[in-house]
Amino acid sequence: MNPKLLFWVPALLRLATVFVAGAVLWWLAGPIAGLALALAGAIVALFVQLSYLRQLGEWLNDPQSGRLPDGWGAWTDVFARLYRMRRDDERNQKELAEWLARFRQAMHLLPEGVAIMDDVLFLEWCNPAAERHLGLTIERDKGLRVTNLVRHPDFIDYIILGRYEQPLTLSLRGRKIECRIIPFENRRQILVTHDATDTERVEAMRRDFIANASHELRTPLTVIVGFLEIALSDPGLDGATRTAHLTLMTEQAERMQRLIGDMLQLSRLESDEFPLRRERVDVAALVESVAAEARALSGGKHEIAVEVDGPDVMGSMEELRSAFANLASNAVRYSPQGGKIALSWRRGADDLQFSVTDRGIGIDPQHISRLTERFYRVDKSRSRETQGTGLGLAIVKHVLLRHGGRLKISSTPGQGSTFTASLPNTSLPG
Known part of the structure; x- marks a missing residue:
């Protein structure tokens, strides 16, 4: 049925009932009694409508699904629809709150720092990693300009130039912090930070290891190559000298063999491909x-x-x-x-x-x-x-x-x- 008919037909029937009752009383007791009954019915109907309007206004001030009245007449359908809408909103808000709590928990557990800024670089939110990396405190620094909180010339230049394609590495409180800014929405920016101290330390160790290993291998190789050049350039070496050279070359070769063996063993010990077999x-x-x-x-x-x-x-x-x-x-x-x-x-x-x-x-x-x-x-x-x-x-x-x-x-x-x-x-x- 047409929704308009669902509203008007019951309303007109109730109004007709009042007028019919007034007409009957008019016929039985005279016109004054009939008009009085019709007027009283209209006043009661108006009072009921005003009462439900008042209840609706009060509910709108604190819209909770459990506080909606049952209603009467057309108000029954109005309140029922409002109840469904409010119940859906409450369910959506609950799901949104759960997702927001999960998001915040995930952000708190991330090893990467995340800070959200507006378009003029005022801090809106940051996770604990960003607090550690940049020396921030969200309770104290929220609403302050990030460039006033991170007073590093390179960071300020990075912000001013706006060249965000490449990350910026800063030295802050003895740590190497890698920063990257990601614009999103129209008036928001995300500042992502990464503590690269351990990565740089490992890279330095790798460079030192290669340099040291090269140096350790170069010494015995130099000895061996030197003696081989002597042997090739002077075929008439006496037996004692040749024996001494061979002995030294053998010692240096054994040293290289031990060194390579130890390096291979270290590599196996550090590799996940060789689990411990108990x-x-x-x-x-x-x-x-x-x-x-x-x-x-x-x-x-x-x-x-x-x-x-x-x-x-x-x-x-x-x-x-x-x-x-x-x-x-x-x-x-x-x-x-x-x-x-x-x-x-x-x-x-x-x-x-x-x-x-x-x-x-x-x-x-x-x-x-x-x-x-x-x-x-x-x-x-x-x-x-x-x-x-x-x-x-x-x-x-x-x-x-x-x-x-x-x-x-x-x-x-x-x-x-x-x-x-x-x-x-x-x-x-x-």
Whole structure:
């Protein structure tokens, strides 16, 4: 049926009912009574309409679906439609609030900083990462101009020039912060920040590693190439000289082989393509084997003692052997002839410990924090004499990290050092 008819037909019927009742009373009791009844009916109808208009006005001041009246007559349909519309709005608002809460939670968890600014660079909102990167506080800085909050000449030039195709890298509070501005809508801009400090540090480490590795390989290659040139240019070298040259070339080739082997091992330890394969490791036998290798390297020049008072563990036999052997060989290389070296495996209060203690030259405290860096050497000349690659402690650190452990170093110059490979109790066999 036509919606207009649905409204007018009931209204006209109610009005006709009032007039018919007035006409009947007119016929029964006279014209005054009939007119009075018709007037009273019209007044009641008007009062009802005004009452519903008042209720509608009050509801519009606080439009909640649960507060709508039931209505009468045409108002029933009006209030029913308003109830449906308001219920849909409340559902949409609830969904919008949920999405907004999820968005804010996601923005809070993002490692990237996000700040929203208007077209004149006044701060409207930012997430915690942006607060950390730029030194902002949303409660304090909201509504302030970002260029007054981030007082860096390069940042201000970046804003003024408006060349947003490339990101801008700033040094703020000792960190490298990469900034990018993204215009959106007509009067909004997004400032995205990224902490590139670790990335730059890794890149610097990569450059240093390549430079150091190239330097380490260049030295033995120079020796080998030099002796080969001598041999080619002077076929009449006497046997003793030729033998000495071959011996030196062999030593340098072995040094390169050890260096390349250590670099490949480090690469495997850092790669996700080589996950840790756990097996039961007989640590007592492993320590005895490492001690035997250390005695062979020492050639009887050191006194090497072994103490084993700990359980077996779950881990990689090959990796743990490499870590323990590196610690033991370092003690042999950096201990003077006749020095004492102690290898021990014991269960600590809250961990498992393999310790190597020597009475060697010791290490100055300023060097200890850097000992596990690739190619870092306290005494470069002595390292060349001992034929070290400069990667041993880096290998130890990465092996322990893969096993959930850590390397502890204590040393006193002139008195000796103790290197402890600590493994967690979770390494114990189940």
